[in-house]
């Protein structure tokens with residue numbers, strides 16, 4: 001910390017109210033069965049004193065600003081709601097983790113999660129919504145296995161490491177072609193769509209809508225040339241961060257652990273006519289038809305993760321939906337990019353301005369030798385996980401939906417102080 005005279009930035013840095021201020025709800029709002037049950041002659045093995053939660057709810061002031069790329073920060077009110085429901089979900093006498101995935105309680109949870117997601121993204125009945133496992137990485141294989149034959153050509157636009165991984169996995173199951181790569185420019189830009197050399201008979205065109213490591217985000221989407229082909233998008237790191245016209249896509253998929261929940265849930269939104277054409281060798285767990293026919297309950301789903309996603313969807317709707325959510329995300333990103341661009345070169349964003357991500361903001365220091373100290377000093381101020389991905393170095397601030405404006409303001413104040421000290 002700079003020891004110079006107090007500035008608005010030092011004030012903001014030191015102001016404890018800059019942290020989120022959501023108050024925990026009292027745990028006693030949900031009576032435990034033991035508090036209300038009549039005495040029984042047969043005693044439960046565990047006494048109430050050993051089974052009841054022992055520590056009081058932690059308060060928001062204990063929390064750090066977590067700029068991790070994923071698993072990432074979750075909304076405080078969602079965490080506190082989950083905390084209040086953890087021990088005994090809405091009087092069911094057990095937690096969501098303990099419920100049968102076929103019981104009426106869990107069915108109500110997954111159905112509400114799906115219907116809220118449909119509202120958020122305005123998903124029509126032409127699309128199935130699947131809650132799966134295996135991360136977005138599993139989808140890299142599921143997609144070609146489900147919608148291509150082994151000899152089918154498909155196109156990939158590679159704008160970063162994730163698009164590249166998706167392409168490489170597809171080489172095992174069909175005939176993918178990279179029709180554009182940002183690698184020569186170190187993944188700092190996007191193609192001009194009109195100049196793309198799309199394969200005439202490609203079955204699909206794959207994009208990664210937001211490259212988490214490189215901070216490159218599609219602001220608009222290419223149109224597929226082959227009228228029988230579909231656009232497929234990995235939206236893992238910008239899912240539900242803004243409105244999206246789902247009808248432009250054949251498949252949208254996303255790991256939950258950035259914007260909408262904990263790791264362990266992968267959401268797939270797929271046009272129904274694309275379901276039911278899997279290659280014969282497709283493992284049952286990768287076959288969209290199996291999951292669609294069974295409403296994502298073919299086997300035991302990631303129940304708790306789906307419940308958490310449902311709470312996040314409720315919260316996003318309560319905020320006014322994705323139009324409002326996007327406004328907040330634009331504001332946060334603007335503040336951070338302005339600080340980088342206004343630093344006179346002390347901080348630098350490698351990404352072309354027009355395609356900079358609203359979610360993942362990589363930046364470097366002119367004096368690269370200070371990067372370690374930046375990360376360490378920021379952590380002392382309660383801002384963690386700012387180190388860039390090991391493949392690119394520098395710093396990266398992931399500012400997903402749940403990162404409060406106060407977190408970004410505090411980071412920017414810290415950046416200015418750090419520059420004043422070392423510039």
Ligand SMILES: Cc1ncc(COP(=O)(O)O)c(C=O)c1O
Pocket residue numbers: 070134135136137138162208210211212213234235236237255
């Ligand atoms: C854009 C993108 N796609 C795919 C993945 C892989 O996701 P998972 O770890 O859920 O398999 C990630 C993970 O960070 C990602 O950011």
